[in-house]
Amino acid sequence: MSLFDTPELREFRHEVRAFLKANLTPRLIAQTRSQLHLEREDMAHWQRILNARGWGAPHWPKAVGGTGWNELQRYIFEEESAFADAPLGDVHGLFLVGPMLIAEGSAEQKARYLPKILAGEEFWCQGFSEPNAGSDLASLKTTARLDGDSWVINGQKTWLSSGHHADLMFCLARTDLDAKPQASLTQFIVDMKSPGITLHPIMTMDEGHSVNAVFFDNVRTPRANVIGGLEKGWTYAKELLARERVNNAQAPRTKRDIVELDRMARTLKNANGRTLIEQAWVRRKLAALTVDFVALESAALGVLAEQMQGREPGPAASTLKIRGSELQQRVSETALAMLGQAGVVLGHDYGSGLLAADGIGWAERHFFRRVVTIYAGSNEIQKTIIAKSILDM
Numbered sequence: 001m002s003l004f005d006t007p008e009l010r011e012f013r014h015e016v017r018a019f020l021k022a023n024l025t026p027r028l029i030a031q032t033r034s035q036l037h038l039e040r041e042d043m044a045h046w047q048r049i050l051n052a053r054g055w056g057a058p059h060w061p062k063a064v065g066g067t068g069w070n071e072l073q074r075y076i077f078e079e080e081s082a083f084a085d086a087p088l089g090d091v092h093g094l095f096l097v098g099p100m101l102i103a104e105g106s107a108e109q110k111a112r113y114l115p116k117i118l119a120g121e122e123f124w125c126q127g128f129s130e131p132n133a134g135s136d137l138a139s140l141k142t143t144a145r146l147d148g149d150s151w152v153i154n155g156q157k158t159w160l161s162s163g164h165h166a167d168l169m170f171c172l173a174r175t176d177l178d179a180k181p182q183a184s185l186t187q188f189i190v191d192m193k194s195p196g197i198t199l200h201p202i203m204t205m206d207e208g209h210s211v212n213a214v215f216f217d218n219v220r221t222p223r224a225n226v227i228g229g230l231e232k233g234w235t236y237a238k239e240l241l242a243r244e245r246v247n248n249a250q251a252p253r254t255k256r257d258i259v260e261l262d263r264m265a266r267t268l269k270n271a272n273g274r275t276l277i278e279q280a281w282v283r284r285k286l287a288a289l290t291v292d293f294v295a296l297e298s299a300a301l302g303v304l305a306e307q308m309q310g311r312e313p314g315p316a317a318s319t320l321k322i323r324g325s326e327l328q329q330r331v332s333e334t335a336l337a338m339l340g341q342a343g344v345v346l347g348h349d350y351g352s353g354l355l356a357a358d359g360i361g362w363a364e365r366h367f368f369r370r371v372v373t374i375y376a377g378s379n380e381i382q383k384t385i386i387a388k389s390i391l392d393m
């Protein structure tokens with residue numbers, strides 16, 4: 001019997017479905033389906049609607065605005081949201097810094113920042129990676145020096161996703177220059193409008209702008225903007241990255257994509273007028289994706305079951321991240337193979353009439369998804385974590 005097959009969960013699913021149907025606008029649906037990088041206002045709009053219903057951050061504790069749902073309800077909510085093409089919210093606020101503030105932030109920080117994340121009023125970005133500190137994050141060079149009542153930050157971060165949309169950054173900087181790398185890092189909150197911050201866009205292969213380089217030139221942030229304890233930043237970063245990896249598995253959104261591929265296979269025709277599903281290679285690809293998706297989903301549900309017992313995902317986050325990211329890449333590769341010529345047009349050419357509606361967005365996703373095996377810790381690094389922590393090698 002499916003874990004979800006209970007009268008209560010069936011009723012819950014209907015409630016979520018009805019809410020999505022009643023509240024998602026055609027624009028939000030179209031933007032989510034066709035745009036790789038959503039506009040801030042679209043994400044904020046949807047976040048306001050969710051928050052008004054009390055569903056702004058289902059995974060947060062109830063005391064700070066969560067729903068009190070169990071993990072199965074949360075999975076149903078994510079699955080229904082994916083199938084309804086509801087926008088993803090501000091991942092950095094809702095899934096990364098929000099939980100870190102809930103666990104480690106001061107009472108003032110929780111009161112100041114959490115309600116604005118919930119309400120879609122403030123957006124965040126993550127300042128961890130530097131040009132020479134990605135996989136080897138602990139070697140980062142950005143420093144923070146205490147001067148009176150503020151910290152003075154100098155250095156450079158790169159690959160800042162959504163930096164140009166963000167009001168605030170959570171950022172790792174070195175506060176003790178003599179200690180070991182992992183024991184010298186502190187997490188800061190930095191206002192993106194602070195004097196001394198310069199942002200440069202980085203264009204990615206999909207010809208989109210979602211990432212940025214940022215330079216800190218004597219940027220001041222108040223003394224109170226340290227999250228948790230001084231030099232505890234590495235510990236918090238590891239916990240945050242494990243949550244990020246679970247989130248990056250994106251099982252419900254991948255399920256939605258596979259169902260879309262199935263629809264395309266049954267409706268698109270090749271040059272001989274035969275539907276794609278009649279071709280053996282298409283059936284084989286769809287079958288392999290479906291089987292591997294079922295394995296991913298059951299692993300994701302295993303992690304949920306652990307979380308229901310109050311346990312953190314630990315190294316299982318790495319297995320989910322590897323399998324989920326590889327599957328996302330295979331899904332968009334398959335979409336492009338099915339679309340043929342109609343799939344190779346990037347967004348700026350939509351207007352040229354070269355592209356059938358089915359092809360919109362897949363080329364961008366295909367190019368941008370090169371990153372899913374890299375960010376949140378590359379898959380090679382995840383394999384090392386698994387070798388050490390699960391296989392005891």
Ligand SMILES: Cc1cc2nc3c(=O)[nH]c(=O)nc-3n(C[C@H](O)[C@H](O)[C@H](O)COP(=O)(O)OP(=O)(O)OC[C@H]3O[C@@H](n4cnc5c(N)ncnc54)[C@H](O)[C@@H]3O)c2cc1C
Binds near residue numbers: 127133159204377381
């Ligand atoms: C589009 C995009 C968005 C991003 N968003 C953010 C963000 O918002 N905030 C943020 O802080 N960071 C972000 N990142 C950075 C991301 O986390 C890093 O790119 C990632 O950790 C890899 O680091 P690196 O790019 O320096 O590559 P490197 O660490 O130089 O690695 C290069 C290659 O070598 C391999 N490698 C390195 N070390 C080892 C090892 N010990 N064993 C085996 N293989 C190894 C890696 O797997 C990789 O294939 C983003 C990156 C991209 C591309």
